[in-house]
Amino acid sequence: MKLITAVVKPHRLDEIKEALQGFGVQGLTVTEASGYGRQRGHTEVYRGAEYTVDLVPKIRIEVLVEDEDSEQLIDVVVKAARTGKIGDGKVWSVPVETAVRVRTGERGPDAL
Amino acid sequence: MPPGITTLAADAPTLSAANTGFMLICSALVMIMTPALAFFYGGMVRVKSTLNMLMMSFISLGIVTILWVLYGFSLAFGTDIGSFIGWSSDFAGFSGIGVTQLWDGYTIPVYVFAVFQLMFAIITPALISGALADRVKFTSWALFITLWVTVVYFPVAHWVWGAGGWLYELGVIDFAGGTAVHINAGAAALGVILVIGKRVGFKKDPMRPHSLPLVMLGAGLLWFGWFGFNAGSWLGNDDGVGAVMFVNTQVATAAAMLAWLGYEKLRHGSFTTLGAASGAVAGLVAITPSGGAISPLGAIAVGAIAGVLCAVAVGLKYRFGYDDSLDVVGVHLVGGITGSLLIGLFATGGVQSDAKGLFYGGGLDQLGKQAVGVFAVLAYSLVVSAVLALILDKTIGMRVDEDDEVSGIDQVEHAETAYDFSGAGGGSSARSTAPATAPTNKKVDA
Numbered sequence: 001m002k003l004i005t006a007v008v009k010p011h012r013l014d015e016i017k018e019a020l021q022g023f024g025v026q027g028l029t030v031t032e033a034s035g036y037g038r039q040r041g042h043t044e045v046y047r048g049a050e051y052t053v054d055l056v057p058k059i060r061i062e063v064l065v066e067d068e069d070s071e072q073l074i075d076v077v078v079k080a081a082r083t084g085k086i087g088d089g090k091v092w093s094v095p096v097e098t099a100v101r102v103r104t105g106e107r108g109p110d111a112l
Numbered sequence: 113m114p115p116g117i118t119t120l121a122a123d124a125p126t127l128s129a130a131n132t133g134f135m136l137i138c139s140a141l142v143m144i145m146t147p148a149l150a151f152f153y154g155g156m157v158r159v160k161s162t163l164n165m166l167m168m169s170f171i172s173l174g175i176v177t178i179l180w181v182l183y184g185f186s187l188a189f190g191t192d193i194g195s196f197i198g199w200s201s202d203f204a205g206f207s208g209i210g211v212t213q214l215w216d217g218y219t220i221p222v223y224v225f226a227v228f229q230l231m232f233a234i235i236t237p238a239l240i241s242g243a244l245a246d247r248v249k250f251t252s253w254a255l256f257i258t259l260w261v262t263v264v265y266f267p268v269a270h271w272v273w274g275a276g277g278w279l280y281e282l283g284v285i286d287f288a289g290g291t292a293v294h295i296n297a298g299a300a301a302l303g304v305i306l307v308i309g310k311r312v313g314f315k316k317d318p319m320r321p322h323s324l325p326l327v328m329l330g331a332g333l334l335w336f337g338w339f340g341f342n343a344g345s346w347l348g349n350d351d352g353v354g355a356v357m358f359v360n361t362q363v364a365t366a367a368a369m370l371a372w373l374g375y376e377k378l379r380h381g382s383f384t385t386l387g388a389a390s391g392a393v394a395g396l397v398a399i400t401p402s403g404g405a406i407s408p409l410g411a412i413a414v415g416a417i418a419g420v421l422c423a424v425a426v427g428l429k430y431r432f433g434y435d436d437s438l439d440v441v442g443v444h445l446v447g448g449i450t451g452s453l454l455i456g457l458f459a460t461g462g463v464q465s466d467a468k469g470l471f472y473g474g475g476l477d478q479l480g481k482q483a484v485g486v487f488a489v490l491a492y493s494l495v496v497s498a499v500l501a502l503i504l505d506k507t508i509g510m511r512v513d514e515d516d517e518v519s520g521i522d523q524v525e526h527a528e529t530a531y532d533f534s535g536a537g538g539g540s541s542a543r544s545t546a547p548a549t550a551p552t553n554k555k556v557d558a
Contacts (some may be wrong), residue, residue: 044320045380047390047439048427051318 141340290401298445368395
C-alpha cells in the first residue's frame with residue numbers, strides 16, 4: 001500500500017475530488033495547510049511599506065491506495081491540480097505498512 | 113466662518129430657521145467624524161490594539177465636550193484679550209447665553225455656533241492619537257487631551273477664527289480648519305512622538321493593518337461628515353457659498369484619491385485600498401482651509417497636489433526613523449500645509465474673501481500671509497505639545513510597559529479584546545467577580 005499526499009492550491013479541491021472519484025477512490029482526507037515553496041509567498045504593500053507574506057494557504061489531501069495504482073493515481077492528482085502558475089504544489093507517495101478499517105477490523109487492501 | 117466677513121444682510125440679522133436647521137445638521141455630521149476617525153485608525157492597527165485606538169478617539173467626545181462648556185468656548189470665541197486668547201463670562205459654563213441670542217452678525221443662535229465649533233474641538237485631539245498607536249497609557253492620553261485643548265487648541269482656534277485673533281486680523285484664510293485643526297494636530301503628533309519614541313519592533317516586525325474594511329468604512333464616513341465640516345463653516349447657506357464649499361469638498365477629495373492611487377500604481381505597482389482611503393482623507397484635509405477661496409477647477413488641482421505630496425510624505429517616517437504610526441504627520445500636517453499654502457496661488461477672490469492668489473493676479477501677498485499662519489501654528493503646537501508630553505512622561509509616564517505593549521495594549525488598558533478567537537483555541541470561562549468576594553456561607557445574627 002501507498003499513502004499519496006498532495007499539498008495543492010485550495011481552489012483545485014473540487015477538480016481533484018472529482019478526478020479521484022472517477023478513478024475509483026473510495027475515501028480521502030482533506031486538511032487545511034499553509035506553507036511555501038520556491039516562490040516564497042507574496043508581497044503586500046501598505047502606504048508604500050512592503051510586507052512579505054511567506055506562508056500561503058494550501059490544502060493537504062491524503063489517499064491510501066494499492067501499490068499498483070499509486071503511479072497512475074499520482075498522475076490523476078497532478079493533472080487535476082495543475083494550473084500552470086507558480087505555487088501549484090507537490091504530490092508524493094510513501095509506503096504504508098498496514099491499514100485497518102476500524103468498524104470491521106479488516107486489514108491490508110481489504111481496508112481500503 | 114470668521115466673524116465679521118459675512119456677506120449676509122447688512123441690517124441687524126434675525127434668526128433664520130433654515131440656517132439654524134442646516135447648522136444643526138452640519139454639527140451632527142461633524143460629530144460622526146470622530147467615531148469615523150476611530151474606525152479609520154482602528155482598522156489600521158494590529159488586532160491587539162484595536163480597542164485602544166477606537167477609545168483614544170472616542171474619549172475625546174467625553175472630555176472635550178465638558179471642557180468646551182466649562183471654559184473652552186469662552187477661551188476660543190470670547191472677547192479678545194491681546195490677540196492671543198478670548199474670554200467672556202457669559203460663555204463660561206454657557207451660563208449667560210440666551211436661547212434666541214444670535215451669534216455675532218449671523219442668523220443662527222450662539223448655542224448652534226457653540227455646538228458646531230465643539231465638534232471641531234473634539235476631533236482635533238482625536239486626530240493626534242493616530243501617531244501614538246499601540247503604546248500610550250490611556251490615563252496619560254486623557255490628561256494630554258485635557259491639557260492640550262486648553263493650552264493649544266482653544267488659543268489657536270482664537271488666533272485663526274476669533275474676532276481679534278492675530279492670524280485672523282492678519283488676513284490668513286482658514287475656511288474650515290486647515291491650520292487650526294489639521295496643521296495643529298499634525299504638528300502636535302510630531303511633537304509627542306519625538307518625546308515618546310517608537311513602537312517596540314518598529315521597522316522590524318510587520319505592523320500590517322488588521323482590517324482594511326474598517327479603514328474604508330471610517331474613510332467613507334469621514335468623507336460624509338466632512339460635508340458638514342466644510343459646507344457648514346459658512347454658518348448658513350442663504351447666499352450659496354456653503355454649496356460652493358460642498359462642491360469643492362467633493363471635487364478635491366475625488367482628485368486626491370485618484371492622484372494617490374496613480375502615484376501608488378507607478379511607484380509600487382498596485383492600486384491599494386489603503387491608498388484610496390488615505391488619498392481621500394488627504395484631499396479632505398487640503399480642501400478644508402482652501403475650499404472657500406478657490407474654484408472647482410482649483411479644487412481639482414489642490415486635491416491632486418495634496419494626494420501626491422501626502423503619498424510621498426508617508427514614506428518619510430521610514431527614512432527619518434520617527435514612528436508616526438498611522439501617518440498623522442504625513443496626511444494631516446502635510447495635507448494641511450499644502451491646502452493652506454495653495455490658497456496663495458489659487459484664491460480667486462470674491463467668494464470667501466477678496467484676496468486673490470498668484471495665479472489670479474494677486475501677487476505673493478496672500479501666499480506670504482498663509483505661510484505666516486502655517487508656520488506660527490506649526491511651531492506653537494509642535495513645541496507646546498512636546499513640552500506637555502515631556503511633563504506627563506516625567507511624572508505619570510506616557511508609555512505602557514514594554515511587555516504590555518508587546519502582548520497588547522487592549523488587555524492591559526481596557527481589560528477587553530476586540531475579537532473573540534475562542535473558537536481557535538483561546539477559550540475563556542465566564543467568571544463574575546461579585547460571587548468570589550461575596551460572603552456566601554456566613555451566618556448573619558440579627
